[in-house]
Amino acid sequence: SKLRMRGSAPDMADPNQLFDDTSAHAGSPAMGYRGQETPGMGFQAQALLTEPMSNFAVAYGSSLASQGKELVDKNLDRFIPISKLKYYFAVDTIYVGKKLGLLVFPYMHQNWEVRYQQDTPVAPRFDINAPDLYIPAMAFITYILVAGLALGTQNRFSPEILGIQASSALVWLIIEVLVTLLSLYLVTVNTDLTTIDLIAFSGYKYVGMIVGVVSGLLFGRTGYYLVLLWCCIAIVVFMIRSLRLKILSEAAAQGVLVRGAKNQLRTYLTMAIAAAQPVFMYWLTYHLVR
Numbered sequence: 001s002k003l004r005m006r007g008s009a010p011d012m013a014d015p016n017q018l019f020d021d022t023s024a025h026a027g028s029p030a031m032g033y034r035g036q037e038t039p040g041m042g043f044q045a046q047a048l049l050t051e052p053m054s055n056f057a058v059a060y061g062s063s064l065a066s067q068g069k070e071l072v073d074k075n076l077d078r079f080i081p082i083s084k085l086k087y088y089f090a091v092d093t094i095y096v097g098k099k100l101g102l103l104v105f106p107y108m109h110q111n112w113e114v115r116y117q118q119d120t121p122v123a124p125r126f127d128i129n130a131p132d133l134y135i136p137a138m139a140f141i142t143y144i145l146v147a148g149l150a151l152g153t154q155n156r157f158s159p160e161i162l163g164i165q166a167s168s169a170l171v172w173l174i175i176e177v178l179v180t181l182l183s184l185y186l187v188t189v190n191t192d193l194t195t196i197d198l199i200a201f202s203g204y205k206y207v208g209m210i211v212g213v214v215s216g217l218l219f220g221r222t223g224y225y226l227v228l229l230w231c232c233i234a235i236v237v238f239m240i241r242s243l244r245l246k247i248l249s250e251a252a253a254q255g256v257l258v259r260g261a262k263n264q265l266r267t268y269l270t271m272a273i274a275a276a277q278p279v280f281m282y283w284l285t286y287h288l289v290r
Contacts, residue, residue, distance in 0.1 A: 088133040088196060090123035098128050099135055103207050104231065106238040112245060129242070133196065136203020143169065143206045143284075146213050150288040153217065169284055176202050176280065180273055184247075187265045192246045201242065205235050205277045209285050216289030224289040232278035239274035 102109055115127045124132040144166045151157040151165075177198045184191065208231025216224030247266050 084194075084196060085133070087121075087123060088131065088200065090125055091132050091134045092125040095125045095128065095132075096135060099124075099132070100207060102128060103135075103204055103238055104211070104234055106234055106241065109241075112241045114245075131197050131200035131242075133200050133203070136200055136206065139206035139210060140169065140173075140203060143210050143213075146210055147288055150213055150217055154290055172280055172284065173199070173202055176276065183269055183272075187269055189247060189266055189269070193243075197246070201239060201273075202277075204238065205281050208232065208235050209281050212281070213285050213288050216285075221289055224285075228281065228285065232281055235277045235281070236274045239277060240270060243270045243273060 112129055114129045115122050121127070121130055124130040124134075144162065147165050148157060148162045151161060177195065180198050180202075181195065184193070208228070211231055212224055212228035215227035244267070247270050248263065
């Protein structure tokens with residue numbers, strides 16, 4: 001009976017079994033998944049550490065970008081006045097049409113004074129007398145294209161020649177503006193003219209040059225000379241009437257327009273600037289028409 005009671009014990013192992021059966025404990029969560037919980041906990045800890053670092057990096061990068069933009073804008077505005085350039089490109093279609101008509105037919109225009117609003121000139125789209133850079137820039141580009149067309153009709157076109165044409169036109173424009181600034185400095189004239197104003201007024205001659213070259217392509221050299229002569233006279237009248245109010249502004253404010261040697265120098269300088277326009281117009285276009 002002792003043997004039977006000993007064998008019938010439920011927690012008693014089988015005497016023929018060599019190893020203990022541990023399969024009943026294999027599915028316990030405490031034993032089986034302990035090794036699998038460690039990677040999950042490490043990933044969560046890494047995410048908690050990475051997220052603040054990434055936010056800090058983004059904020060630091062944005063701060064550097066804003067500081068760099070402010071630095072570039074400050075240094076760029078020192079050499080290229082972006083805020084002032086916006087004024088010279090504030091044009092619309094109506095202004096461009098009227099301005100082109102004024103450049104070709106300036107004889108009937110009466111009031112040449114630039115309008116001001118609180119000591120600031122109004123935008124060009126509100127005043128036809130205000131100088132702009134849109135027409136000179138577009139006219140310069142169109143002049144290069146028309147020059148390429150003229151050279152192409154004569155079987156003389158090549159990229160090198162067109163590049164030389166564009167470079168020479170740009171260099172002559174720069175020389176003209178620099179000589180004008182030097183003349184104003186030597187005459188000691190206090191004017192309302194700025195360097196951008198001079199570039200704008202000097203660039204208006206490209207409109208007449210385009211009209212002259214196109215007329216030469218359509219009607220030959222006779223048409224070129226007649227139309228160019230008309231445009232030269234028109235640009236001289238336009239420049240004299242536009243510049244005399246700016247170059248003689250100090251004298252006009254004093255109530256003395258053309259009296260005295262200094263005011264005569266201002267008048268001569270205005271006429272010289274106007275007279276130089278036909279010379280450049282012919283020099284840059286005569287070889288394009290044959």
